[in-house]
Amino acid sequence: MSSRKPAYITTPIYYVNDRPHIGHAYTTTLCDVWARAMRLDGREVFFLTGTDEHGAKVEKSAKERGVTPQALADENSAEFRQVLALFGLTNDDFIRTTEARHESQVKLFVERLMKSGDIYLGEFEGWYDEGQEEYVTDTRAKELEYKSPISGRPLVRAKEHNYYFKLSAYQGKLEAFFAANPQFVRPSGRFNEVLGRMRDGLQDVPVTRTNFSWGIAMPGAPEHVIYVWIDALFNYATALGLGDSSSALAKERAKFWPPEYHVIGKEILWFHAVIWPAMLMALDLPMPKCVYAHSFWISNGQKMSKSLGNFIDLPTIQSYFDTYGLDAWRWYMTTQGPIGTQDADFSPKHFHEIYTANLVNTFANCASRTSSMMEKYFAGVMPAADTASMPISAVAGAPTWSVFANAAVAKTLKHYADFELAEAGDCALSIVRAVDAIINETQPFKLAKDPSKIDEVARILAACAEGVRVAAVLLSPIMPNKCAEVLAAYGCSIDGVGSITDAAHWGGLKAGTRVCKCAPFMRVDAPVIV
RNA sequence: GGGGUGGUAGCUCAGUGGCCUAGAGCCGUCGACUCAUAAUCGAUAAGACGUCGGUUCGAAUCCGACCCGCCCUACCA
Numbered sequence: 001m002s003s004r005k006p007a008y009i010t011t012p013i014y015y016v017n018d019r020p021h022i023g024h025a026y027t028t029t030l031c032d033v034w035a036r037a038m039r040l041d042g043r044e045v046f047f048l049t050g051t052d053e054h055g056a057k058v059e060k061s062a063k064e065r066g067v068t069p070q071a072l073a074d075e076n077s078a079e080f081r082q083v084l085a086l087f088g089l090t091n092d093d094f095i096r097t098t099e100a101r102h103e104s105q106v107k108l109f110v111e112r113l114m115k116s117g118d119i120y121l122g123e124f125e126g127w128y129d130e131g132q133e134e135y136v137t138d139t140r141a142k143e144l145e146y147k148s149p150i151s152g153r154p155l156v157r158a159k160e161h162n163y164y165f166k167l168s169a170y171q172g173k174l175e176a177f178f179a180a181n182p183q184f185v186r187p188s189g190r191f192n193e194v195l196g197r198m199r200d201g202l203q204d205v206p207v208t209r210t211n212f213s214w215g216i217a218m219p220g221a222p223e224h225v226i227y228v229w230i231d232a233l234f235n236y237a238t239a240l241g242l243g244d245s246s247s248a249l250a251k252e253r254a255k256f257w258p259p260e261y262h263v264i265g266k267e268i269l270w271f272h273a274v275i276w277p278a279m280l281m282a283l284d285l286p287m288p289k290c291v292y293a294h295s296f297w298i299s300n301g302q303k304m305s306k307s308l309g310n311f312i313d314l315p316t317i318q319s320y321f322d323t324y325g326l327d328a329w330r331w332y333m334t335t336q337g338p339i340g341t342q343d344a345d346f347s348p349k350h351f352h353e354i355y356t357a358n359l360v361n362t363f364a365n366c367a368s369r370t371s372s373m374m375e376k377y378f379a380g381v382m383p384a385a386d387t388a389s390m391p392i393s394a395v396a397g398a399p400t401w402s403v404f405a406n407a408a409v410a411k412t413l414k415h416y417a418d419f420e421l422a423e424a425g426d427c428a429l430s431i432v433r434a435v436d437a438i439i440n441e442t443q444p445f446k447l448a449k450d451p452s453k454i455d456e457v458a459r460i461l462a463a464c465a466e467g468v469r470v471a472a473v474l475l476s477p478i479m480p481n482k483c484a485e486v487l488a489a490y491g492c493s494i495d496g497v498g499s500i501t502d503a504a505h506w507g508g509l510k511a512g513t514r515v516c517k518c519a520p521f522m523r524v525d526a527p528v529i530v
Numbered sequence: 531g532g533g534g535u536g537g538u539a540g541c542u543c544a545g546u547g548g549c550c551u552a553g554a555g556c557c558g559u560c561g562a563c564u565c566a567u568a569a570u571c572g573a574u575a576a577g578a579c580g581u582c583g584g585u586u587c588g589a590a591u592c593c594g595a596c597c598c599g600c601c602c603u604a605c606c607a
Binding site for chain 1: 531532533534535536541542543555556557563564565566567568569570571599600601602603604605606607
C-alpha cells in the first residue's frame with residue numbers, strides 16, 4: 001500500500017471579498033470526502049484549500065471600511081477558516097495568497113515565464129469605462145452600444161501596457177492534450193464546452209494590471225501587479241513548494257504533484273481547463289489528472305440571491321446542523337449535489353426526505369435492529385459463525401456474503417476514487433439493504449423463539465452485524481462521526497487501518513466482540529423552515 | 531448573437547451503437563409483519579418520453595426546426 005502514489009486534491013481558493021456560503025461548503029466537502037476515502041484506502045493524501053486575497057475588489061472594500069487590504073484579508077480569511085472547521089474538514093494545509101511563501105514563489109514562476117518568453121510586455125487597447133475604471137470586452141462594448149452601463153457616458157478607446165501570457169502559442173498543444181485526455185475535464189459536458197470555446201481561437205491573456213496596487217508586484221516592474229487570477233492559480237503549485245524546487249517545502253511535498261482533482265465550480269472552468277494547463281506546459285510541469293467542474297445549488301427552485309432571501313448562508317446551514325447534524329448535512333451535500341452539469345435544488349423538504357429515507361430508515365434503522373437483536377439473543381456478544389460461505393438470500397444463484405460484500409467494497413472504492421461520490425454512498429447502502437432483506441427473509445426474531453435454532457439465528461445475525469460494520473466503514477468518508485459511533489457500538493473502528501479493502505474485508509467482526517445497541521440517526525418530525 | 535447543456539411518472543433522475551407494451555428511488559394509497567427509530571416487507575396508482583416535422587418496418591433513442599431552463603462568451607472573482 002505504501003507504494004501507492006500520493007494523492008493531491010484541491011478546492012479553489014476562496015475570494016475573501018465573498019461571504020462563506022453553501023457553494024464554498026459544497027466544493028470543500030466533496031474534496032474532503034474524497035480525501036478521507038483515499039486516506040482510508042491507505043494512500044498518502046494532500047488536501048488543499050485556502051483564500052484568494054488580492055485584487056481590486058479587496059482593495060476597494062478595504063478602502064470603504066477604512067482598513068488596510070491586509071487587515072480585511074486577515075479578518076475574512078480567518079472567517080473562512082473558522083467556517084470550514086465547522087464542516088469537519090481535514091485539509092492538510094490552508095494557503096493564503098498574501099503569505100510570503102506564496103508570493104515569493106509566484107515571483108519565481110513569473111520570472112521563469114519571462115525568461116522563456118511566455119510572458120512578454122505588450123500593449124492593450126480596448127473600450128474603457130472611465131467612471132468604473134475598467135475595460136469592457138469588445139463583445140460587451142457592442143452590447144452596451146459603447147456606453148457605460150452605469151453612467152451612460154460613452155466608452156473611450158484606451159491603451160495601456162500590460163504583461164501578457166502567450167496563451168495563443170499553446171492552442172495546438174492544448175488541443176493535442178485534450179484529445180489524448182478525454183477525462184481531463186469532467187463532467188463530459190463541460191469538456192465539450194471547453195473544446196467548443198477553444199475552436200474560437202485562443203488569445204494571449206494579460207497577467208498584470210496597473211490600475212490598482214493590491215497584489216504581487218511584477219518582478220522588475222513594480223508599477224504592475226500580477227493579476228489576481230494568475231496569482232490565484234499558482235496556489236496549487238506554491239503550496240507544494242514547486243516554485244523553488246530546492247526548498248524544504250518542495251522536498252517534503254513535491255511528491256504530491258500533479259493533482260488528481262482540481263475541484264471547482266463551473267464558473268471558473270476556463271481558467272482551470274485552459275489557462276492553467278497552458279501555464280503548466282510553459283513551466284514544464286506535469287498536468288493535473290482532472291479538473292472537475294460541478295454546477296450550482298439553487299434554492300427552492302430559484303437561483304440564490306440576496307434580494308429573494310433564499311440565500312443559503314452560514315446561519316441557514318447552522319440550522320441544519322442543529323436539526324439534523326453535521327453528518328446528515330454531509331450526506332446531503334455528497335449525494336444530492338450538483339455534481340453533474342445540471343444545477344441541483346436545495347429545499348428543506350427534500351433534505352428532510354433524504355435524511356429520513358436514507359439515514360434514518362435505511363442505515364440507522366438497520367444498525368439499530370441488528371444490534372438490538374444481538375443484545376436480545378446473544379447478550380450483545382458476537383457469536384462465532386461461518387458467514388463467509390453463507391448466501392445472502394435463499395433465492396437461487398444468490399452470492400455468498402463474502403463475495404457480495406467484497407464486491408460492493410471494491411465497487412464503492414472505485415466510485416470514490418473516480419469522484420462518483422453519490423454512487424459510492426449508494427453502493428455502501430446496498431449492503432445495508434441486503435442486511436434488511438435477509439432479516440425479512442429469514443425472520444431471526446421468530447427463529448429465536450425456538451432454542452434448537454439458535455445456531456441459525458447466530459449465523460444470520462453475525463452476517464447482519466458484519467454487513468452493518470462493513471457499510472459503516474464504507475460510509476465513513478461521507479459521515480465520519482456517525483460511522484465512528486456505529487463502529488464503536490459494533491466494537492471496532494477505522495483508526496489505523498491500512499486500506500479500505502482490509503478494513504472492510506468480510507469477517508472483520510470477530511466472535512466475542514461486544515456489540516451494543518445503537519441508533520445513529522433519530523427521526524426528525526418536521527422539515528426545518530428556511 | 532455564438533457555443534454548451536438539459537427538458538422522461540407528484541419529486542429526483544436511469545434509459546449504452548433505435549424494438550420500451552417506457553424503468554428506479556422517494557412521496558401517495560392498500561395490505562402484511564413486529565427484531566427495529568410510525569421501522570421493515572409486499573402490492574398498487576401515476577408518464578402525450580418539451581413542440582412540430584423527417585429518416586425508418588419500427589424512435590424517448592437518429593436528423594432538422596422551434597419553445598423553455600441553465601452555463602460560458604476570457605483583464606470582478
